Amino acid sequence: MPESLVILPEFPQNIRVINQGEPDGQDWAFKITSSSGRDVFAVAISPVNNSRTGPTWSYIFDADGLTTVDLGTPNSFANLEKAYSRTGISVREIDRLIITHGHSDHDGTVPEFLSKSGAEFCAHESYSALKGFDQWDIQDRTSSPLQIELEQLGREKIERNVYKERYELHEAYYEDRKTTSVDRNLVDGSTISDATIFSTPGHSPDQICVQIDDLILTGDHVLPEITPHPTSKMLFREDIKKSPLVEALSEEHLYGLGTYIESLGKVIALGEEVRLLPAHRLFNKGQLNLCGVERASDIVLHHQRRLERLYGHIGRGKSNLTDLTTSLFERSKLLGGNLMAALSEVVAHLELLDDVGDIEISNEGSMTLIDSETPRYVDFIQNIAIDS
Numbered sequence: 336m337p338e339s340l341v342i343l344p345e346f347p348q349n350i351r352v353i354n355q356g357e358p359d360g361q362d363w364a365f366k367i368t369s370s371s372g373r374d375v376f377a378v379a380i381s382p383v384n385n386s387r388t389g390p391t392w393s394y395i396f397d398a399d400g401l402t403t404v405d406l407g408t409p410n411s412f413a414n415l416e417k418a419y420s421r422t423g424i425s426v427r428e429i430d431r432l433i434i435t436h437g438h439s440d441h442d443g444t445v446p447e448f449l450s451k452s453g454a455e456f457c458a459h460e461s462y463s464a465l466k467g468f469d470q471w472d473i474q475d476r477t478s479s480p481l482q483i484e485l486e487q488l489g490r491e492k493i494e495r496n497v498y499k500e501r502y503e504l505h506e507a508y509y510e511d512r513k514t515t516s517v518d519r520n521l522v523d524g525s526t527i528s529d530a531t532i533f534s535t536p537g538h539s540p541d542q543i544c545v546q547i548d549d550l551i552l553t554g555d556h557v558l559p560e561i562t563p564h565p566t567s568k569m570l571f572r573e574d575i576k577k578s579p580l581v582e583a584l585s586e587e588h589l590y591g592l593g594t595y596i597e598s599l600g601k602v603i604a605l606g607e608e609v610r611l612l613p614a615h616r617l618f619n620k621g622q623l624n625l626c627g628v629e630r631a632s633d634i635v636l637h638h639q640r641r642l643e644r645l646y647g648h649i650g651r652g653k654s655n656l657t658d659l660t661t662s663l664f665e666r667s668k669l670l671g672g673n674l675m676a677a678l679s680e681v682v683a684h685l686e687l688l689d690d691v692g693d694i695e696i697s698n699e700g701s702m703t704l705i706d707s708e709t710p711r712y713v714d715f716i717q718n719i720a721i722d723s
Contacts, residue, residue: 354421360389360618364421369548378418380407388615391440399528400430404552409443409508426451434458435554436539446511459541460520464580467513478570480700481682484656537595538563551611557631558613559624565595567683592683600719602631642712654701691715
């Protein structure tokens with residue numbers, strides 16, 4: 336199929352369609368030219384199983400050798416090879432792999448990819464430290480009244496086999512990841528040739544963004560159409576802290592809604608001239624979703640509105656995690672494993688309200704407002720994100 340030129344008025348670079356796929360983004364491939372004339376290939380890696388987020392977008396560019404960012408879900412390596420072939424690039428030609436964060440829809444085929452390519456493997460330093468542990472087991476669930484209640488509600492309301500089935504579905508992935516060796520640990524400000532790494536935790540502790548000229552590969556940090564799930568605050572279990580790599584990490588700066596908003600502020604500060612290339616929904620519903628930093632501002636505003644609603648509910652007497660969660664989410668979003676996601680998101684917002692001094696949380700987990708003329712979360716958001 337000959338390449339066709341698509342000109343988008345809000346995006347001055349040329350975008351060429353390499354392969355036309357489905358309305359939900361499956362099988363699409365693009366060539367995007369940056370402001371310096373560098374070509375960045377964007378290819379959709381179809382998951383083996385259906386995903387509400389659609390395919391994972393993998394990006395390939397030259398930075399002192401062919402470099403690729405993100406790979407897709409477990410068991411999708413054949414789909415990845417097929418997607419790359421549409422650009423005329425073989426996996427064996429890739430010199431370097433960067434993973435934006437350690438969720439299975441991004442690093443799901445790392446062992447196969449490295450075996451085929453021999454590429455250098457780069458990831459955030461916390462990826463190396465934490466990949467050997469089950470993500471559900473690293474948290475000290477007794478670290479705060481909210482975390483205690485979250486754990487209790489999870490045990491009472493969610494069947495354990497929900498998580499057991501998830502693990503068993505990708506058991507080989509979890510086991511293989513433990514033995515995968517990272518060649519280069521990245522930190523905020525790391526450079527790979529002329530590509531710059533930004534540490535942007537909050538959705539995941541190891542989340543990074545990669546800047547290539549005026550293009551920012553955002554992973555799941557900033558997504559069109561989707562508001563990424565923020566982490567709650569973290570305190571590692573004592574036995575987990577004994578690992579030398581984990582001991583060097585600062586949970587305070589890697590987890591929590593406040594951390595996520597600070598990271599969004601970092602993207603906002605990059606200015607209107609940059610364009611964001613996400614790991615999901617780059618193309619969806621028959622259209623290309625090219626965003627600027629205003630999308631990061633929209634996500635900040637979403638969380639500000641959620642904080643406002645919670646603040647209001649607490650002021651009207653709702654004082655426990657269950658009532659606050661059911662007040663915010665539709666019943667359909669509180670079923671099965673989704674309930675834990677909803678509960679943990681509310682916890683993340685309550686933790687921020689507690690941190691800035693807007694609410695007081697008792698040892699039993701009940702919440703009351705602390706009187707002030709203006710809620711302090713408003714100043715927090717304005718100072719960190721909006722004015723970045």
